[in-house]
Amino acid sequence: MTSDMTMNIVLLFAMTVSALWAVMARSLLKGTIGLALTSAIITILMFRLNAPLAAVFELSVCAGLITVIFVSAISLTKPLTHKEIECAARDRMKRFIYLPVIIVIAAVVLYYLRIPNYFAKAIMGDTAIDVRTILWGIRHFDIFGQIALMIAGALGVVILFKEANK
């Protein structure tokens, strides 16, 4: 195994651990930080896969903007009392204690389940095409979809906060 592949495996393992932390963390803020850490590690992996534009998007939007949105949403809700936190943590631990076990079992099953290379004769694409050419030339309809989504998102937020002010 090459050192590149070893580095990828280390990063992927760190990503899985941070995702587990995001899911199992006691407080929501720590969970949000875990999610941001997962995004940051995915950014590094994207850079390693020669995808710098998607990596920059992932870092600025997923690790930055979404974390800010989560933290804002959490800070606008009422924090639990100390007794409620203890009770909720115990209750959650009972439900989430199986998750690491399920992950380990799935990993062992997948490791021994050798999937053959069905794509051996797949047509290989041209790596020389630039992402901007693809986005603006071939998949320009996606841009309209993205604009429509952003307008829908902005309108949704306006309506939600308008109702809250009444």
Place this chain on the structure above:
Amino acid sequence: MTQSAWQLFSIFGFFTVMLFIAGAYCILATRGLIRTIIGIELLIKAATLLVMAAGYASGRIALAQSIVITIIVIEVVFVVIAGGISLSIFRHNNDLDVRRLQKLKG
């Protein structure tokens, strides 16, 4: 797909499945709305990573990047709307526990 590309895709696919299981379990086991959104986020991240690995392994990284950018836009709009709905529910019920959303029953 060459053998080395297939090996890379297999390794990324292996860890993507782990990420997917963590997100799916989070959605199934949690009772808080914010943590449910975190679970859905993890599922989207798993899909993003798998698309990127498939693009790299098949030599179509530019196409994969353009698809991933679209997924990221969808992701952020989803989080904004879901966060807004969660806040709205909190203002009405003073709670984010999904078991207490009795008024949603049709």
